[in-house]
Amino acid sequence: MKITPEEIWSDLLKIREKAPLIHNITNYVVMNITANALLALGASPVMAHAENEVKEMVSLAQALVINIGTLSNHWISSMKKALYKAKDLGVPVVIDPVGAGATNYRTKTVKCLLGIHSPSVIRGNGSEIKSLAGENSNTKGVDSQISAIKAINAAHDLSLNHNCIVSISGKTDYIIKGERKIGIANGHSLMTKVTGLGCTASALTGAFLAINPSAFCAATHAMVIMGIAGEIAAEHARGPGSLQMNFLDALYGLTKEDIKNRIKLVNLI
Amino acid sequence: MKITPEEIWSDLLKIREKAPLIHNITNYVVMNITANALLALGASPVMAHAENEVKEMVSLAQALVINIGTLSNHWISSMKKALYKAKDLGVPVVIDPVGAGATNYRTKTVKCLLGIHSPSVIRGNGSEIKSLAGENSNTKGVDSQISAIKAINAAHDLSLNHNCIVSISGKTDYIIKGERKIGIANGHSLMTKVTGLGCTASALTGAFLAINPSAFCAATHAMVIMGIAGEIAAEHARGPGSLQMNFLDALYGLTKEDIKNRIKLVNLI
Amino acid sequence: MKITPEEIWSDLLKIREKAPLIHNITNYVVMNITANALLALGASPVMAHAENEVKEMVSLAQALVINIGTLSNHWISSMKKALYKAKDLGVPVVIDPVGAGATNYRTKTVKCLLGIHSPSVIRGNGSEIKSLAGENSNTKGVDSQISAIKAINAAHDLSLNHNCIVSISGKTDYIIKGERKIGIANGHSLMTKVTGLGCTASALTGAFLAINPSAFCAATHAMVIMGIAGEIAAEHARGPGSLQMNFLDALYGLTKEDIKNRIKLVNLI
Numbered sequence: 079m080k081i082t083p084e085e086i087w088s089d090l091l092k093i094r095e096k097a098p099l100i101h102n103i104t105n106y107v108v109m110n111i112t113a114n115a116l117l118a119l120g121a122s123p124v125m126a127h128a129e130n131e132v133k134e135m136v137s138l139a140q141a142l143v144i145n146i147g148t149l150s151n152h153w154i155s156s157m158k159k160a161l162y163k164a165k166d167l168g169v170p171v172v173i174d175p176v177g178a179g180a181t182n183y184r185t186k187t188v189k190c191l192l193g194i195h196s197p198s199v200i201r202g203n204g205s206e207i208k209s210l211a212g213e214n215s216n217t218k219g220v221d222s223q224i225s226a227i228k229a230i231n232a233a234h235d236l237s238l239n240h241n242c243i244v245s246i247s248g249k250t251d252y253i254i255k256g257e258r259k260i261g262i263a264n265g266h267s268l269m270t271k272v273t274g275l276g277c278t279a280s281a282l283t284g285a286f287l288a289i290n291p292s293a294f295c296a297a298t299h300a301m302v303i304m305g306i307a308g309e310i311a312a313e314h315a316r317g318p319g320s321l322q323m324n325f326l327d328a329l330y331g332l333t334k335e336d337i338k339n340r341i342k343l344v345n346l347i
Numbered sequence: 348m349k350i351t352p353e354e355i356w357s358d359l360l361k362i363r364e365k366a367p368l369i370h371n372i373t374n375y376v377v378m379n380i381t382a383n384a385l386l387a388l389g390a391s392p393v394m395a396h397a398e399n400e401v402k403e404m405v406s407l408a409q410a411l412v413i414n415i416g417t418l419s420n421h422w423i424s425s426m427k428k429a430l431y432k433a434k435d436l437g438v439p440v441v442i443d444p445v446g447a448g449a450t451n452y453r454t455k456t457v458k459c460l461l462g463i464h465s466p467s468v469i470r471g472n473g474s475e476i477k478s479l480a481g482e483n484s485n486t487k488g489v490d491s492q493i494s495a496i497k498a499i500n501a502a503h504d505l506s507l508n509h510n511c512i513v514s515i516s517g518k519t520d521y522i523i524k525g526e527r528k529i530g531i532a533n534g535h536s537l538m539t540k541v542t543g544l545g546c547t548a549s550a551l552t553g554a555f556l557a558i559n560p561s562a563f564c565a566a567t568h569a570m571v572i573m574g575i576a577g578e579i580a581a582e583h584a585r586g587p588g589s590l591q592m593n594f595l596d597a598l599y600g601l602t603k604e605d606i607k608n609r610i611k612l613v614n615l616i
Numbered sequence: 617m618k619i620t621p622e623e624i625w626s627d628l629l630k631i632r633e634k635a636p637l638i639h640n641i642t643n644y645v646v647m648n649i650t651a652n653a654l655l656a657l658g659a660s661p662v663m664a665h666a667e668n669e670v671k672e673m674v675s676l677a678q679a680l681v682i683n684i685g686t687l688s689n690h691w692i693s694s695m696k697k698a699l700y701k702a703k704d705l706g707v708p709v710v711i712d713p714v715g716a717g718a719t720n721y722r723t724k725t726v727k728c729l730l731g732i733h734s735p736s737v738i739r740g741n742g743s744e745i746k747s748l749a750g751e752n753s754n755t756k757g758v759d760s761q762i763s764a765i766k767a768i769n770a771a772h773d774l775s776l777n778h779n780c781i782v783s784i785s786g787k788t789d790y791i792i793k794g795e796r797k798i799g800i801a802n803g804h805s806l807m808t809k810v811t812g813l814g815c816t817a818s819a820l821t822g823a824f825l826a827i828n829p830s831a832f833c834a835a836t837h838a839m840v841i842m843g844i845a846g847e848i849a850a851e852h853a854r855g856p857g858s859l860q861m862n863f864l865d866a867l868y869g870l871t872k873e874d875i876k877n878r879i880k881l882v883n884l885i
Contacts, residue, residue, distance in 0.1 A: 099488045107647040107663050109376040109417075113542035118587050123542065124446070124488030125376050128419040131452035138449065138488065148647075150666040150690070152419070177662070180676065183669035219637045219662030219676065271868065273651035273661065317865030318656050327586030330540065368757045378645040378686075382811035387856050392811065393715070393757030394645050397688040400721035407718065407757065421688070596855030599809065 079295050081260060083338040086299045089290050090332065094120030098288035101139035102281060103127050103157050105147025105176065108274030111322065115278045118329040119303070121285040127153055132160040140288035142169050143281050144197075146187055147176035147220065154187055161195050170287040170296075171197035174280035178202065179209025179217030192240055198293040200236065201245040201280045204229035211236045226252055230259065230346075243293045245283060247276055250344060251301045255294050261344030262298065264305025266312035272322045279304045306340045307332060348564050350529060352607040355568045358559050359601065363389030367557035370408035371550060372396050372426050374416025374445065377543030380591065384547045387598040388572070390554040396422055401429040409557035411438050412550050413466075415456055416445035416489065423456055430464050439556040439565075440466035443549035447471065448478025448486030461509055467562040469505065470514040470549045473498035480505045495521055499528065499615075512562045514552060516545055519613060520570045524563050530613030531567065533574025535581035541591045548573045575609045576601060617833055619798060621876040624837045627828050628870065632658030636826035639677035640819060641665050641695055643685025643714065646812030649860065653816045656867040657841070659823040665691055670698040678826035680707050681819050682735075684725055685714035685758065692725055699733050708825040708834075709735035712818035716740065717747025717755030730778055736831040738774065739783040739818045742767035749774045764790055768797065768884075781831045783821060785814055788882060789839045793832050799882030800836065802843025804850035810860045817842045844878045845870060 079085070099122045104112055109125050116123035126135045129152070136142055142164045144157050164171050175188040188210060192200075200210070203222035208214070211232035226248025233244035233254040244254045251262040269275050282304055286296035310332075311324035348354070368391045373381055378394050385392035395404045398421070405411055411433045413426050433440050444457040457479060461469075469479070472491035477483070480501035495517025502513035502523040513523045520531040538544050551573055555565035579601075580593035617623070637660045642650055647663050654661035664673045667690070674680055680702045682695050702709050713726040726748060730738075738748070741760035747753035749770035753762070764786025771782035771792040782792045789800040807813050820842055824834035848870075849862035 097490075101488070105663070106375050106644050107651050110379060110542060110648060113376050114587060114591070117540045117542055122488050122490050124449070125374070125417055126446070126450070127417060128452060130420070131450040134450040134452070135488070148663055148665060151668070177664070180662070181664070181669040181672040183666060183672070219639070219660050219673070221635075221660050271655045273648060273655055315865075317868035318652060319861035319864030319868075322652070322864075323588035323592055323861055326588030326591075327584075330586035330588075366759075370757070375644050379648060379811060382645050383856060383860070386809045386811055391757050391759050393718070394643070394686055395715070395719070396686060397721060399689070400719040403719040403721070404757075592857035592861055595857030595860075596853075599855035599857075 079292055081295065081298050081343060083341050085295065086302055086337050087334045089286055089299050090303065092289040093285050096289060097122045098140035098285060099124060099138055100141050100143060100281060100284045100288060101126065101135050102143045103160055104143065104145035104277060107147060108277040111274045112278050112281045114326050115329060116281055116285060118326045119282055119285055127156045129156050129159060132156045133163040136160050136163040136169055137167060139169060141284035143172045143284040144191065145174040145176055145277050145280055146184060147277060149187060157191060158194060161191060165195040171195065172199045172201055172280050172284045172287065173197045174277060175200065175202045175206045175210060177217060177220040178206040180219055185209050196240040196242050198287050199243045199245055199283050199297045201283055203247055203276060207236060207244060207246050208232045226250060230254060243297045245297045245301060247279055253294060253298045253301065258294065259346040260298055261346055262301045262305055263342040263344050264302060264340060265308045268312050268315060268318060268321050269308045271318040302341055303332065306336055309340060310336065348561055350564065350567050350612060352610050354564065355571055355606050356603045358555055358568050359572065361558040362554050365558060366391045367409035367554060368393060368407055369410050369412060369550060369553045369557060370395065370404050371412045372429055373412065373414035373546060376416060377546040380543045381547050381550045383595050384598060385550055385554060387595045388551055388554055396425045398425050398428060401425045402432040405429050405432040405438055406436060408438060410553035412441045412553040413460065414443040414445055414546050414549055415453060416546060418456060426460060427463060430460060434464040440464065441468045441470055441549050441553045441556065442466045443546060444469065444471045444475045444479060445546065446486060446489040447475040449488055454478055465509040465511050467556050468512045468514055468552050468566045470552055472516055472545060476505060476513060476515050477501045495519060499523060512566045514566045514570060516548055522563060522567045522570065527563065528615040529567055530615055531570045531574055532611035532613050533571060533609060534577045537581050537584060537587060537590050538577045540587040571610055572601065575605055578609060579605065617830055619833065619836050619881060621879050623833065624840055624875050625872045627824055627837050628841065630827040631823050634827060635660045636678035636823060637662060637676055638679050638681060638819060638822045638826060639664065639673050640681045641698055642681065642683035642815060645685060646815040649812045650816055650819045652864050653867060654819055654823060656864045657820060657823055665694045667694050667697060670694045671701040674698050674701040674707055675705060677707060679822035681710045681822040682729065683712040683714055683815050683818055684722060685815060687725060695729060696732060699729060703733040709733065710737045710739055710818050710822045710825065711735045712815060713738065713740045713744045713748060715755060715758040716744040717753030718757055723747055734778040734780050736825050737781045737783055737821050737835045739821055741785055741814060745774060745782060745784050746770045764788060768792060781835045783835045783839060785817055791832060791836045791839065796832065797884040798836055799884055800839045800843055801880040801882050802840060802878060803846050806850050806853060806856060806859050807846045809856040840879055841870065844874055847878060848874065
């Protein structure tokens with residue numbers, strides 16, 4: 079399927095109309111901004127991590143987003159339970175491997191999760207994606223030390239191994255499924271100075287997966303929306319504080335014209 | 348007691364002067380906005396959930412707010428300990444049954460807490476309140492699928508069974524104690540696009556309980572203040588991001604005239 | 617070494633250039649604002665608390681910040697492990713004793729941590745510092761009931777006992793090392809109405825420790841930057857909501873002239 083402003087707008091309208099329930103098992107740092115971004119987009123967020131309820135919550139949800147940003151053993155147990163349930167029910171899954179490559183614990187946890195069930199989308203920065211493909215990644219804490227473009231080969235392999243989409247965020251974002259690749263040159267450099275926007279991209283990807291059966295399109299649409307909202311936000315920002323606020327306002331107010339006028343796709347060979 | 352702008356203003360002045368300590372055992376998503384809202388109102392927030400210290404913290408506090416938004420077993424143990432201590436000491440309690448009706452785990456947890464001690468106020472949305480009264484609630488994650496008005500009968504029964512106030516938030520908020528009922532038509536629809544404003548309403552209810560011995564008045568005053576601050580915030584908001592920021596500014600700057608000019612009570616038969 | 621605007625500016629440039637990795641084991645309430653403040657300053661934040669990874673994360677970091685704001689037993693184990701590793705590797709440490717004096721659990725936890733390893737800096741409010749020196753502190757929840765100046769004697773003893781810097785925040789901030797003392801009269805009263813700015817001061821102190829070998833200078837530089845960013849933020853704030861946003865923008869945009877024109881040091885005898 080081709081990526082067009084019309085299809086992106088149509089998906090956005092569907093999210094606003096249906097308000098799909100997105101179940102997030104995510105990190106403490108970004109829970110608030112993630113929930114607010116999903117609400118601003120038009121989706122219904124729920125954050126729930128108790129082992130006793132994750133299965134029930136997954137069964138109510140239209141997508142599951144697992145983010146390992148501040149993981150610990152109890153949370154990993156819940157992530158696994160939720161993932162098994164999503165696999166059983168066919169609920170689409172996004173995995174965000176925050177900080178994979180920085181510590182063994184993180185890399186191993188993500189590999190374990192990927193072993194249970196191949197998600198629809200893995201979304202991370204270049205370092206994280208490289209580390210999952212077994213390459214030296216130089217992840218620095220949770221920041222990427224390498225550009226997204228250098229992770230394209232790793233993403234290619236990862237997407238084939240797990241039969242999933244790999245979404246790499248960076249100056250240009252890349253959506254990869256084997257030989258199929260697209261780049262998105264939207265966004266603004268000030269976005270790297272706000273914590274949790276990568277995690278937010280994963281959550282928004284979940285919202286698009288909830289209403290679009292093509293994971294490639296859903297992942298692409300989400301990153302276009304992220305980038306455009308970020309650009310609009312940056313235009314009136316005096317720094318990262320006002321960018322964060324404006325980003326939620328921009329997501330909420332996004333129009334068809336914004337998408338048409340701003341979308342910057344990069345077709346890759 | 349009658350609800351008047353003068354009494355609400357008098358309570359607000361008391362909070363600003365005395366800065367009562369409000370002990371919150373609440374969810375990860377809203378801790379920051381809740382603490383900031385209590386500070387903006389004039390109260391002193393503390394977030395503490397360790398089993399080893401909740402009793403001591405309750406004994407320092409003028410009100411206890413229990414919110415099950417991101418619960419897990421360890422947290423439930425702490426909530427119980429805190430509740431027993433509040434019961435012993437007569438510290439007023441608010442329970443916010445976030446997501447009750449969505450999963451059995453949540454519904455059961457709230458019923459268990461209510462079995463230990465009847466709080467001064469139960470504050471939730473329509474779906475949550477219906478689920479606690481044993482009715483089918485259709486809670487969708489943590490969002491309400493039914494309007495507050497449809498939960499009035501459930502709230503009536505719940506308030507009598509637990510000898511407490513039930514505060515239902517929605518387009519119109521309702522404060523219920525058996526036959527006594529009042530509606531508050533303040534607020535703004537954009538508030539539903541910001542996460543944690545329901546939880547914030549519960550926390551502010553705790554602050555009013557700390558300085559007003561009438562739980563009915565405290566619950567009503569808190570919802571009037573919430574609604575008016577939300578309205579003022581929405582007037583200059585471009586979306587949910589600026590609404591959230593403006594809400595804290597509005598709470599902080601609220602005047603007697605704001606209350607007098609904006610209060611919209613609905614007396615119910 | 618003398619404290620000068622030039623030295624502070626030079627440190628700020630180093631942080632912006634090197635983006636040191638600051639490992640935070642901190643509380644749920646402030647994780648987002650802390651991470652955003654570190655990013656706005658120019659540092660790289662990472663929040664990680666799992667027992668399985670804290671040692672590895674400390675070994676990647678240029679500073680470790682331990683904050684007990686919402687502690688529980690699992691977290692204390694991780695704090696200890698991280699602290700032992702930082703001691704082994706010589707990674708500079710900041711300890712923020714949030715709420716010490718309010719409950720025994722908090723006071724005991726901080727004393728236990730101090731027994732493992734003397735940090736480079738202890739940063740707290742007056743009540744917290746007094747409680748660590750064994751004096752009656754009247755900590756009210758997490759707020760200070762006493763002014764910073766009344767804690768100077770306690771800070772003097774504490775700094776000698778643990779051979780570290782004590783940084784007390786208040787209307788005037790004080791940096792103490794035995795007989796060496798300096799006051800910083802920057803900042804704005806509205807900052808007390810925003811949650812987590814004390815915790816943010818501790819995190820920023822970590823960032824300055826990462827690039828300045830003098831803990832006294834690092835602690836002082838951090839508090840000057842906090843205060844000046846707060847002042848700039850307050851000038852255009854309509855309340856605590858906009859102050860919080862403006863603070864991040866101000867940190868990000870801080871210039872050499874801001875420091876030169878605004879710095880207010882108080883030399884103490």
